[in-house]
Amino acid sequence: MLIVNVRPWGREASDIEIRDGQITAVLPHDPQRADGAEGEVVDGRGRLAMPSFSDVHCHLDSTRVGLPFRPHTGRPGIWGLVMNDREHWREDPPVAERATSLLGRMIERGTTRVRSYAQIDTDCGLERFEGVLAAKEAHADRCDVEIIAFPQAGLLREKGVPELMDQALSSGAAVVGGIDPCTLDRDPVRHLDIVFDLAERHQAPVDIHLHEPGHLGVFSTDLVLERVRALGMQGKVTLSHAYELGNVDEATTRRLTEEFAELDVSMATVAPAQQHNALPLAGLTAAGVRVGLGEDGQRDFWSPYGNGDMLDRTWQLAFSARYRFDELIEHCWAVASRGGAAILDPALPRLTSTADRPGVAAGDAADLVLVAGDTVTAAVMDRGTDRTVLHAGRVVADGLRLV
Template sequence: MAATQASTHLTTPGLTTPGLVDAHIHPDKSSWGAPWLSRKPAANLAELIENDRASQFDFNMSVEERVYSLFEQAVANGTLALRAHVDVSPELGTTNVEGVRAAAERLSSFLTVQIVAFPQFGLLTNPGTLDVMAASLDAGADLVGGIDPVGVEGDLHGHLDAIFGVADSKGRDLDIHLHDGGEAGLEAIREIATRTIATGRQGRVTIGHAFALCDESLPSLGQTLDLVAEAGVWIATCGLGADPVPNLALLQERGVRVVAGSDGVRDTWSPFGTASMVDRAHLIAYRTGALTDADLEHVFDLASRAGGELLGVAEIADWAGPESDTRLEFAAENLAQLVVDRPAPLRVIRNGKEFIRE
């Protein structure tokens, strides 16, 4: 386990920054700390989900131990807050949520963890999941999740009725996976934004991936971006492999709030991921063609201050500067070089305590 101690010795780092935030991660799927996991081929989302379902019970390590190993690595890399999407289903019950919450408690001095109850295997199409989702909100989950209302569930309004209904009954915010592209994807995004406004949830709903927003040829893109901005809906992007990435400058110009996440880290979907949001900022910057210092600094902001705002972590969102008792220290000249070179932090300090990994 990680030991903590008051920060007493002095260093002279080249760069001091706010803490990092992973705004979209699936820790319960991770094989971090376990033996190498060979992945099965998958040609589409449905096959990835089915491979994941088949692998859920194959791990020799418990959810808590794998997640703790991953979280410890994330903190060592400067992540001080994260939003964890955790699978719930009749097959799994609330086990994964309980395991992730237990791992989070072991690092609570350094890591703020929000858990999203995520219906990876379907909600309407997997009977009983809605009840488990509701139960998970009493077992350690914080937010209500969702999964492609059209592409996975085949019922845009039915799926959104269900998850907004649970959110209403439990008084929770929502974070919805949306891989659907094209005009159908934009329609789903507009419907989520419309419901966000209608229920008074401005700033309290997030859409993960939102691949439809990445296609600038779609006729209704501008209209959709304006509605997303009006609703204060957050967009979480991860810069994954061959998946589309948004035009960050366009979203910023339209007033759309964006955060960064790592999605899967060495999980059943992909062998990639390092539990470093500096690495993730690098990948997003590379994928979006960042060239100038301002571009690179903007991507770092998505992985730090913006994520702190989304998760409500004031010491990151409203960082007090290099003298803050919550900070990261790096051997880098500036933020642009940090994003390009991707060093690990020299020191990770939260509330005056330095993280020391045993």
């Protein structure tokens, strides 16, 4: 394939050569080059050529995108929200139908790598996991999907959940999930022992939801770090959310940041509105911590927010971090694209500064989104609909429609 007349990361007009799903050359734009092209030619029309998005924290199994709005009925706290979802999720079309539709919408808007949770509990068994697996298979040629076996209601509160997790991991789930070891299961040692035992048994990475506040969150985090070090799981563990780890003393947050970098523990954020307690994005990047972005639940029984568009969520990351300078807003796109990709594939290099602009160079995977915009910052602010999406060197969506 040859993509003509695009501006990688907003730089000068270029032509991008692609072979076998990989970028082989980025050349100064030559209007005559298309005449001698061997394969498909894509006209970039002067748009930006950007690395496509990686949504590393979403819940395909709970989405209601495309369905009529309903009043929010969730009760306060994680358990109240879990039970609200449990009471209502069967009222909607099957999980496979909803998850497949949302995943297609995400691809149309520029996402080609996804890590999705699939709820595992005694209420749904493997039904929600199987729905996400069906969505993954439906879009296998358009998007890479990892499924997290996720004990949303805890591992210990209901009998038989670890066994269901084990079944899911034997049936196509790729990541072991955990959640709030102290506040939900109230037995952090046993909870994490089960998580890491499953990870060792299935040779799978780990992703821990952490909503716990302040020093309690630090306590749970230290238990995770202890196991990463003891089991040699560097590069295989992600902490999701971790909203409050910046809400303790400066020495502790500095220590945590340094240990995350040393043990290659990554972080996934969903750009919550209250970022003042979170570890600072630029500081994590400077320390060498892998950070990715996700949309979390999208218009579900937890929240009415979310629309399947990672460009919207990139705007939200910049806005909630109070970024105004171009370099920092562009960095948000780097986090939303290659930052997340480096969590899914630890062999990819980490972002090391807010000036890193990876993903559109010879040797990179040809996972790209072409989008209109005078600059990258303009594209984030405007979030236009003129987008062409490539996965593994193939056009998979154009003009917000699947190809």
